[in-house]
Amino acid sequence: MIKLFLYALLFLQLTCVFVVAADGNGQLSSEVYLYEQDSTKHTRLYQSLRFNLNLWKHYDKKITLQNYTRWTTDFDNKFTTDPQLFVYNALIFFDNIVPKSKISFGRQFVYTSTGSDLIDGVNITNRSLSNLRFQIFGGIRVNRLDPETILNDDEYKVAGVQTYYSISKNVRLGLNWFSRIQDKEIIYNRFGFNGNINYNRNRLYSRIALDPNLLTINEILFRIDHNYFKWSVGLEYLYREPSVTSSSIFSIINVNPYNRFRFNTQYKLNKQVRLIGNINYSLYEQENSLSGSAGFRTSVFSLFYNYQNGYGGDKNGISGSIYHNLNDNFSVYGSANVSRYRVQEEQEDLNDAYSTSLGITGRIDKTWQIRTEWQYLRNAIESSSSRIYLRIDKQFNFR
Amino acid sequence: MKKIHIIVCSIIMVVSYFTYASILPDYTPLESSILFSHEFHVVEQEIDCFSCHESVKSSDLSSDKNLPSMDDCGNCHDISDDESCNMCHKDADEPIEIKNPIRELIFNHQIHIQMDIDCEKCHAKVSSSNNPNVNNLPDMKVCLTCHNNLNDSRGCITCHSSGILLTDIHPFDWLYKHEAGATSEPEWCAQCHDNQSDCTSCHRGDNLTGSIHDLNYYFTHGLDAGSNNLSCQKCHDNTNFCVACHEQGLRMPLNHSKVNWRLIHGIEAKQNVENCAACHETSDLTCSRGGCHNDFDGIKGTDPPIHDTDPAQFNERGFWHKDQNYYCYQCHTSTQNSNFGFCMYCHNGIED
Numbered sequence: 001m002i003k004l005f006l007y008a009l010l011f012l013q014l015t016c017v018f019v020v021a022a023d024g025n026g027q028l029s030s031e032v033y034l035y036e037q038d039s040t041k042h043t044r045l046y047q048s049l050r051f052n053l054n055l056w057k058h059y060d061k062k063i064t065l066q067n068y069t070r071w072t073t074d075f076d077n078k079f080t081t082d083p084q085l086f087v088y089n090a091l092i093f094f095d096n097i098v099p100k101s102k103i104s105f106g107r108q109f110v111y112t113s114t115g116s117d118l119i120d121g122v123n124i125t126n127r128s129l130s131n132l133r134f135q136i137f138g139g140i141r142v143n144r145l146d147p148e149t150i151l152n153d154d155e156y157k158v159a160g161v162q163t164y165y166s167i168s169k170n171v172r173l174g175l176n177w178f179s180r181i182q183d184k185e186i187i188y189n190r191f192g193f194n195g196n197i198n199y200n201r202n203r204l205y206s207r208i209a210l211d212p213n214l215l216t217i218n219e220i221l222f223r224i225d226h227n228y229f230k231w232s233v234g235l236e237y238l239y240r241e242p243s244v245t246s247s248s249i250f251s252i253i254n255v256n257p258y259n260r261f262r263f264n265t266q267y268k269l270n271k272q273v274r275l276i277g278n279i280n281y282s283l284y285e286q287e288n289s290l291s292g293s294a295g296f297r298t299s300v301f302s303l304f305y306n307y308q309n310g311y312g313g314d315k316n317g318i319s320g321s322i323y324h325n326l327n328d329n330f331s332v333y334g335s336a337n338v339s340r341y342r343v344q345e346e347q348e349d350l351n352d353a354y355s356t357s358l359g360i361t362g363r364i365d366k367t368w369q370i371r372t373e374w375q376y377l378r379n380a381i382e383s384s385s386s387r388i389y390l391r392i393d394k395q396f397n398f399r
Numbered sequence: 400m401k402k403i404h405i406i407v408c409s410i411i412m413v414v415s416y417f418t419y420a421s422i423l424p425d426y427t428p429l430e431s432s433i434l435f436s437h438e439f440h441v442v443e444q445e446i447d448c449f450s451c452h453e454s455v456k457s458s459d460l461s462s463d464k465n466l467p468s469m470d471d472c473g474n475c476h477d478i479s480d481d482e483s484c485n486m487c488h489k490d491a492d493e494p495i496e497i498k499n500p501i502r503e504l505i506f507n508h509q510i511h512i513q514m515d516i517d518c519e520k521c522h523a524k525v526s527s528s529n530n531p532n533v534n535n536l537p538d539m540k541v542c543l544t545c546h547n548n549l550n551d552s553r554g555c556i557t558c559h560s561s562g563i564l565l566t567d568i569h570p571f572d573w574l575y576k577h578e579a580g581a582t583s584e585p586e587w588c589a590q591c592h593d594n595q596s597d598c599t600s601c602h603r604g605d606n607l608t609g610s611i612h613d614l615n616y617y618f619t620h621g622l623d624a625g626s627n628n629l630s631c632q633k634c635h636d637n638t639n640f641c642v643a644c645h646e647q648g649l650r651m652p653l654n655h656s657k658v659n660w661r662l663i664h665g666i667e668a669k670q671n672v673e674n675c676a677a678c679h680e681t682s683d684l685t686c687s688r689g690g691c692h693n694d695f696d697g698i699k700g701t702d703p704p705i706h707d708t709d710p711a712q713f714n715e716r717g718f719w720h721k722d723q724n725y726y727c728y729q730c731h732t733s734t735q736n737s738n739f740g741f742c743m744y745c746h747n748g749i750e751d
Binding site: 341373 | 575607618640653675679
């Protein structure tokens with residue numbers, strides 16, 4: 001089974017590009033990243049291909065192939081995973097072939113509010129009932145350290161269900177289940193409930209996750225957003241109990257749940273300028289944590305102040321970015337980030353971290369785009385590090 | 400010589416301008432020369448929309464002209480009276496015909512009307528309008544309220560007939576500006592981007608360009624890993640993602656180098672047990688290594704406790720009685736005999 005399925009699907013897809021594809025689009029990207037770290041020189045190459053191909057279309061019915069594959073290596077000092085072929089997506093997608101259903105087979109990312117994974121499997125969404133969306137998925141989990149290998153199906157399976165029921169145009173309720181199975185034993189099991197209400201300029205979202213194995217509430221989230229003309233305000237409460245799989249020996253540790261409050265606001269000064277601020281306050285058992293940021297963003301410029309204090313460490317930082325169109329095809333951009341921080345409370349002196357980047361991006365024609373960026377980093381480990389990033393994208397359409 | 404260049408360039412620019420101007424479609428905005436109050440006709444006189452716009456019932460092209468003709472107005476108004484021309488025409492001496500703008504969109508009024516969709520759902524607030532203008536025409540955002548990816552998965556081709564290059568939709572400066580739209584109006588993106596890799600091809604965790612995290616995040620991420628682990632987990636699976644560097648690169652998290660780490664690591668474990676399990680469960684179990692949390696002598700209370708010994712928890716016959724490899728025995732290695740050691744904690748030498 002090793003690699004066979006993925007390569008077969010990839011081969012099928014590439015064949016279809018030239019033979020039967022009705023239409024579609026895609027992008028071919030080459031990236032080179034040159035830097036030196038810990039006195040080790042790296043020249044990393046990332047070569048990726050992404051495409052959507054409509055094999056067949058008839059009104060609202062279609063069969064599509066989707067793929068995103070990346071090949072990575074290092075010309076100087078290889079990492080243990082180099083060279084690596086990572087197929088992030090390789091699936092065949094049937095849209096409305098079964099009425100009001102979307103079915104996809106292959107490698108894909110699946111998610112619910114209680115869990116997510118990259119799997120090799122099947123994902124079915126059905127909307128036969130007008131107010132109900134029902135989704136079921138299952139497959140074998142992809143090991144990100146060894147993505148070329150499809151695991152033995154006894155080793156690591158993933159399954160889940162997600163349903164959404166719209167009571168009205170503005171009220172939607174969801175119920176979901178996400179489970180991981182290893183060696184025929186359920187090692188991760190979560191039931192979740194979520195609700196979303198939109199009323200005038202308000203949005204209310206809440207979420208609860210339960211662990212049926214340990215009979216505990218794992219997470220409660222409650223969030224309200226309000227928009228009033230130029231103001232947007234959001235308030236969030238989170239209760240969370242850290243957890244590991246029920247078969248883990250770490251599950252015997254009596255964990256400390258924590259509470260977190262978040263407040264964020266945004267004010268549109270005018271069409272160009274937005275003032276943004278947010279504050280997070282987390283209540284832990286031993287030491288609380290306060291963090292926040294404030295700043296503004298325009299279409300060409302942004303500046304933010306970031307702060308963190310308490311559990312996890314301390315940080316004061318300023319970050320900014322600028323963007324300027326030279327003409328219709330070329331633009332320059334830059335960013336800078338300065339911060340003083342400490343991760344350990346015993347640490348007397350704060351560490352400095354400084355980074356800056358300058359880049360130029362250009363469109364050679366409608367389908368070719370290049371981007372080159374110079375980066376400079378200074379931090380606790382690297383007294384001075386200069387890096388170069390280069391990216392070339394080719395977009396293409398099939399007709 | 401320079402002057403010649405300037406003259407030649409100027410001529411090329413002027414010729415180009417007029418050439419383009421002649422090619423571009425003649426667009427007459429609907430800021431019309433007609434005086435008309437929808438509010439008066441629809442609200443006060445309660446006249447049905449189709450009384451004037453009857454042709455929309457059978458209109459199946461966006462280029463159809465569905466505005467009422469002067470004859471339609473004549474059904475109620477006396478259009479033969481020259482004295483009352485200025486009741487409707489802003490300039491009665493030179494009335495201007497409203498030209499339909501060239502539209503290449505696919506749009507079928509007939510289908511929408513057959514589905515009993517109220518006119519004002521698309522032509523917002525037209526019934527309170529006192530001046531016909533483009534504001535009463537729907538923009539793409541209005542279309543997306545129904546033609547979103549949940550209800551209609553056909554994407555751009557639902558309305559846009561001609562082949563559209565990605566670069567037509569994503570302008571040149573999209574890379575810098577897409578964040579605002581992607582966060583505030585994700586339904587725009589979801590209309591076409593049902594392929595997850597559209598986002599992850601850039602937002603994939605390598606942080607090559609500092610798009611998500613700043614460039615020094617490699618060195619400062621411990622701040623978030625400690626206090627904001629949940630945010631990390633939104634994109635990264637800590638078992639898979641963290642281990643890739645920390646285990647393969649043999650780099651310990653910074654807090655492990657604290658001088659009192661042996662004393663305080665239990666507190667950290669209670670707070671961020673997912674982080675502990677991510678590395679320490681995939682390799683050998685560090686907790687019981689070196690005799691730290693290892694009950695090898697079978698004497699209760701002599702080793703640092705890792706969990707509560709709630710009597711109620713252990714009264715029932717648990718899995719550890721049947722499974723010789725149950726995880727209790729990774730630390731409680733003293734014995735599996737009811738007469739001695741760990742089993743004696745409950746059994747007191749009595750076989751059960």
